[in-house]
Amino acid sequence: MKGIISNLHKVFESRIRLGIMSVLVVNDWVDFNTLKQFLDTTDGNLASHLKALEAKQLVEMKKQFVGRKPKTSYQASEAGRNLFAQHIEALESLISKK
């Protein structure tokens, strides 16, 4: 039981972060506005969660210019994918425990 709990990572505790990771593991680069649409959240909220995930190197960010507009895209890093997979596994084994 202890092993399972330690695999539940604090960094994924918020719904928005779970959402971000869910989108990023099944897609390649996803830009900020698309993420915002999927998660139905505000710019500030999404940006702060992305920043937190980026600080832990779970997501990677790139900036491009489309015409004159900057476009920021994100993808899940290798470490992020692994950690998120562990997290899902832990969630699933918690459910099946009962």
Next chain:
Amino acid sequence: MKSNSNSNDDIKAIKSMMERSSRFLSLSGLSGISAGIIALIGAAIAHHLLESVKTDDPGLLYFLRPFPFGEIIMPLVILAFSVLVLALASAIFFSWRKARKQNLSLWVPATKRLLTHLFIPLIAGGFFVLILIDQNAEILVASATLIFYGLALINAGKFTFGEVHYLGVSEIVLGIAAGIFVNYGLLFWAIGFGVLHIVYGFVMYFRYER
């Protein structure tokens, strides 16, 4: 500690988000219905064009053999092209409307994957049909278009509603039948591109959009 129901909700949220973001879910049932109706109208016009040059009376929605190219080939090509453009435009229109209702943009990451997977078999099929015509095997055109279209749908089905897969299987079965009963090419076309799309559209509309 996280409670059990909480974990369950998390898993559900993760699954639905993966689903929502990796599939093109703006495809509307109305797209299928409108494309089907346009195809049926096109088949009816093609039938009349063929009627106008027939020599004997081979029945409804046939392909003439030998194919009466020459005088009606251009009208037929223009007709086929208009049907394609109109059907595509209506499909895009209804998808755009559905996307707006869902507050999603039409261009999500899955859109690109859907289109790539749809158009690779479709373009291959297009070239193959040109080869068939060049080799004077136009009686197999109906069969080939249906089979390649079915393959394209099965390929693209992974990136949108699962039902598209079954539409694809039906088109392939129909395409094989069209290859056996080569004299009824137009009839099989009308069923494959008209009736099947309409049936599919109704199923999807009542399942997901009501």
